[in-house]
Amino acid sequence: MKINKFLLGAFALSVGFASCSNEEPIKGDNGGATADGEKYVAVRIQSVGDNGSRAAGEGFEEGVGTESKITAENIRFYFFTDQKRPFLMSKKGINGSLASGETNMVKPNAITENITTDGTPSTLNGVLILGTPTEAYKGNKPAYVICVANPTSSIAFEKFENQNMESLLDIKATAPTSFESENEDEELTFVMTSSTYMDATGNIIYYTDLDGKIFDKADDAQKTPADIYLERLASKVRATGLQEWPIKEADENNQLVDALFDIHTLDADNKVVINEDVKLTVDLTGWRLRNKASNNYAIKNLSKSWFDAAPFKGQDNANVGLVAWNPYTYHRSYWTDPSSVLDSEITNVPFDIYDAGQFKNKNFSSTNPQENIVYCYENTIQPASASDRANRSTAIAVRGVVKMDGQPVNLCKWGGDYYTEEALKQMIINNYNGSVNDKDKLEASAVNFKEYIVEGARSNTWYAYVIVNGEEVNTGYRYSNISRWIDGQTSYVVNVKHMFDKYGVVRNHIYDYEFTNVVGLGVPGNDPKNPDPETETYLAARVHVLNWHVVSNKVILQ
Template identity: 50%
Template sequence: MKINKFLLGAFALSVGFASCSNEEPIKGDNGGATDGEKYVTVRINSVGDIGSRADTDNDFEGPAEGSSEGNVTKENIRFYFFTADGMPFVMSQTGVNGTVNTNMVKPDALNVSNTNGDEKTSLEAVLVLGAPEKYVGNRPAIMFCVANATDEAAFEQFAQKRLDAIPDIEVNTPGEWSKFRMTSSTYKEGEGEGAKVIYYTDISDNVKDTKDAAMANPANIYLERLAAKMRVKGLGEYTVMEKNEDGTLATAQYKIRDENGTAITALKVNLLGWEPYMTANSCYAVKNIDKTWTNTSLFNGWNNADLHRCYWALDPGIVSPNNNTIPLYDNNKFKYGNYDENKPTENIVYTYENTSNQPASVTDRSTKATAILVKAVVKLEGSDEGIDMVEWGSDYFTLEYFKAIVVEAYNADKDVTNQATAKDVVLKKNTGADARSNTWYATVKGDDFKRFSNISWWQNGITSYFVNVEHLGSKYGVVRNHIYDYTFNNVVGLGVPGDDPVNPQDPKPSYLAARVHVLNWHVVSNSTILQ
């Protein structure tokens, strides 16, 4: 009878260590191998770039300096073992140098080594499995990994499950992003009937009779963050532009009526800040993809098995409710400013996957696609204050002058004792079923005067611009382990001056040695004109 022994050492990984120490793996009570014994060694590397570019020609970027985006500690990582047919491989509760919960193992020691001086690729922590327990006629063939779950219960939800049940597990968006949950990366391998979705590591050929043989033939474990990251550059002041028929831009000229007549003028818009909109409440713990997807059915380069990555995913379809309002007039919102690479932990937003909602255009507000909502203020040239302005009947007016026009029309139907002044005019939001979105109507002395309705009102110049987040291959959405890096470079039109989250009517990635790699962020960059 052969005896397979398992001893659990441990590791922790923090991507980007400033210095490393060389330590030997922890050995069991009988550190040398005996006839028939099989040992497992897990070696973890910080992977660096894993190739500088993907087929999609978008950059990769490491964890932000000063953040916990790449941190993994011995307290916050678990390994899950399965048999070749995907059944949980139940390990012994005794004789293991670590904590065992059925097929889940928590390591309990850190051993870091740097074998060739390359900090980016050679930081290694070694986990040794072995110990005097008999797993007669059976050994683990598959390994799955989870890091940075929120608590022990969140780790345990993966334990004692069949491998094929793992992709069905959902996790909720954390209240704060102090830990970055990671799981084994997902990608497609092969095509046609032989295609497989890979979200685990096959360790069947990496179990060796000697430690040295195992170290020379490590099984690689790749981890990817569940989070995506959004950031924006280009907030600030712009001259409002218009599009010519040939698509070129020109300075827009607005005719604005006030008590002095009609002024033809350019307008400025100051982009004040931004907020994420329609972010996911949950996602699958393991990236879900469809093995039937191809470059033709999805988009070219969506999968890269060589880099252990794919660039699209399925999601549970649960996003934050829109509550029928955009917080345009909430001074506590729109707190995110320009991203500064010298301050990489500021002005960023993390979110989970949202891919099931495909809007009709980049400015379409009618879906639950994840978007960037920008607050701005419209100003006259040379002014530091927002212009209180309305549009009615395709004409623009200062608010006070428009009130004077309303009063004049109101008083024309009243006798001398019922005359009103401009102070008696108040604009109310249109809320009727047939009302145009984000419009107002006039009241005088508290009475509706809907002769003046369908009014667009830039209250103190406040307006909003809306950008659905674009992925790759003409897809909208956010996918885990991606950075959505936006640069605004111009502004067309005056935006939408209201808080209805609908379209305006006029739309303006034996021993056993395994390396664990934390996949770097995949950057999707977009330069866009707000309109």
């Protein structure tokens, strides 16, 4: 089994132990101070959630395709002093390269991937980065290191170079354009940075501490590497359960049963009759994501105040919440304060349920793990409810087709009653013909519909009118607030749920939805407003939130 881990096995740092001014960046060369001999530090790169000893499958999921791809060309190490200022490197003895001029950024010559069969590290050997087999690195002592991999054009390596550590927390990264590309052959890019979490005492950790990792011999360093944990900035959403479902409703015991509809239809004599206890189905044809964040902080943003507050604090003094939301032994946190909070930073692309091509994502299958998935950046804006549409939280929009007798149905709801569209038209024209002379009587084809968008109209509704001599006669909007499932087309919106009572998407998580039932007919239109109470708007689902880590929730979304 391949653990999602990249081993930068042993890179050697020869470092000097010298005092320096607290007002200047510390130089990696002697800088006029006395070096303390040749020293070595080995670094191992691991994915967040891997503590180096677990087997895969215990609440975590490996990356696929380019999700875990790291190359020497696309990774940099940034070294800092104990005062968290840039540690400027010596140019000698580096098995890598530096930018021109003085820099704290190192580009390795090579990295190697660690392959395991049981979840444990198979080797701690790797590539020397600082220090070569023939020449050691000599200089002062760095205290911390931060890693960045796979930057996009909006978050170039140079943005992190020669910055104080605290300044790195303000750098924002734009979501890669490859996430929105229709070109399936375009390689996706997954920006990764050192993981951020809170330790047991409330300190925010977003770096690797080199204390105790500096040795006189390269072999000793290789045996005790400093671990760098990386997490992707991206989240991943996928779904299953797209199929034809019988439409359900809740009975008096709140149990789901088949919904029974009384529907006005036309009989063989073109008369409007009521068919009682009709069962309908809905065919879920595809899904898409809405309200996607356009940017995030490159390094995850935590607040120190969370240590003594929900959700980290939990319900007792044992910091149960801290462990549940912030398992520091795994070098990760499950919450964030994302940078995308402004309207302009959330891409709220309207969807058109009458365009099936917009809902191209189908059922996810582990046999094709790179298909039918959508990536996005962090967004923890809280909706009013699971099915609330009038908000900026990241949500899954599901397209469905309502069917009667196995065929898509043009269905209308007016005044609390259901009609096939032809039956409603016939009823309307019958009423119209009852008030005109025989010569002015019209066929049902003279009835048409227009979206009802006047003040006071319900969302996603229409009004009916009669065309008389080419002119619209709306009869005082008598037939208005009509819900229309045109060719049965409908939609359900599910705001993505994170953990416990929180909604949102957080980096390095997989949000895995399984639709297990459908309650109601959905919303028959494209108006993004919250549906009115009269309209059935419910979708039942079982939610598995994974993170490249797994958290399971069972909820009925409505």
